[in-house]
Amino acid sequence: MQTLRSVAHIFLAQEIEMGHLPVFQALPTEQIRQIDPFLLIHHFGPFETYPGEDPIDLAPHPHRGFEPVTLMYSGSIRHKDSRGNEGIIGPGDVQWMTAGKGIIHSERASSAYRETGGVLEGIQLWVNLPKKDKLVQPRYQQFAADDFPHIPCADPLASIQLIAGEYGHQKAPIETFSPILLLRIHIKQGATCPLEIPAAFHAGLYILDGSVTLNHNFSYGDRTLLHFRNNGDGIVLTAQQDTRALLLAGMPLDEPLVQWGPYVMNDQTEIMEAMRDYQTGKMGFYID
Secondary structure, X not given: OOOEOOEEEEEEOEEEEEOOEEEEEEEOXXXXXXXXXXXXXXXXXXXXXXXXXXXXXXXXXXXXXXXEEEEEEEOOEEEXXXXXXXXXXXXXXXXXXXXXXXXXXXXXXXXXXXXXXXXXXXXXXXXXXXXXXXXOOOEEEEEOHHHOOEEOOOOOOEEEEEEEOEEOOEEOOOOOOOOEEEEEEEEOXXXXXXXXXXXXXXXXXXXXXXXEEEOOOOEEEOOEEEEEOOXXXXXXXXXEEEEEEEEEXXXXXXXXXXXXXXXXXXXXXXXXXXXXXXXXXXXXOOOO
């Protein structure tokens, strides 16, 4: 019999500016730095742009020691990096980039999206790397929406898509450095969806929009992050409105964490080394 997890913290995502792009930051917060191994949750959009407008233009910038992950919901973004990787991330697609020892990349709206305009929406996550893998060679993984398996739910009005990890006897195509479970969830109004979470995993649920009742108890709405206690092996969601949510769960690394801007390491010396390596070109060179 499933033991339901209770809520440790409730956070409303706060609007911040990334360049000229408004994003909603659900993690980190003043109360907690991470839901180990997840370091950051940024939700951008949905907002509509007109032909010729450039809604997102993040100039080349470095990363080291973690994995930036982008999940697109609508619109499209062009990725390019110092390792020669380049790709267009469209609706439903996922980009999972391992910064490792260091990479420089840019993120911009694709030329096709800028020409037509439309609605742009996505989520970026930062997933920490274990200490032993902080300086691995950078890696780029990109998969289309149809590459991710759909998991049957008892209620046909609920859909679960497996983005990372294993669930329901299926395995996602993305490779991770530590055990991760990432589920993209859509629930129609009135539907109920039970979800299993490995008991040892730290876990959170980010609600993009809609409203859900958790464990037949309290309801939560738009842009809310629920951080769960490790006191059960699942949760139950019932939609009061059509709802989109993202379940993030992973085996905690339980390692020291030192972060400075785009670098995530285990001590201050490693942060200084990252800054020096970027300045001396050891993270490669970005050519547009």
